[in-house]
Amino acid sequence: MSRIMKKHIILSIALLLVNFYDVYAQCAMCRATVENNISDGASQVGAGLNTGILYLMAMPYILIASIAYIWYKKSQQNKVKTTLA
Incomplete structure (x- = not known):
């Protein structure tokens, strides 16, 4: 593991613990x-x-559903573009 990756993991764990206690x-x-x-x-x-x-x-459910909808629409647009090309 690189040094930067270790720092990111440690920082993520620290932030998770701080948020849990709050x-x-x-x-x-x-x-x-x-x-x-x-x-x-x-x-x-x-x-x-x-x-x-x-x-x-x-x-959170509304946010995840919105992201999934946008992702689905983008994938459908990409599918149409690749079939036309």
Whole structure:
């Protein structure tokens, strides 16, 4: 392995670990907020939080579907160009 490749692997692992700890911390904060609001009798916070979670969950799927659609269209255009040539 080259020296640059090793640096990229180490940097990728470090960034992954940093992101994991940030995400884990956010989950605890959300849970505490919901528990406090439910104990106060505010039930709308749970519904809003669930909507936010569904929104965040859908975004990666929409992004992947968009990229797949663009890739498919480009491959179809390339197929037509090669058959005409």
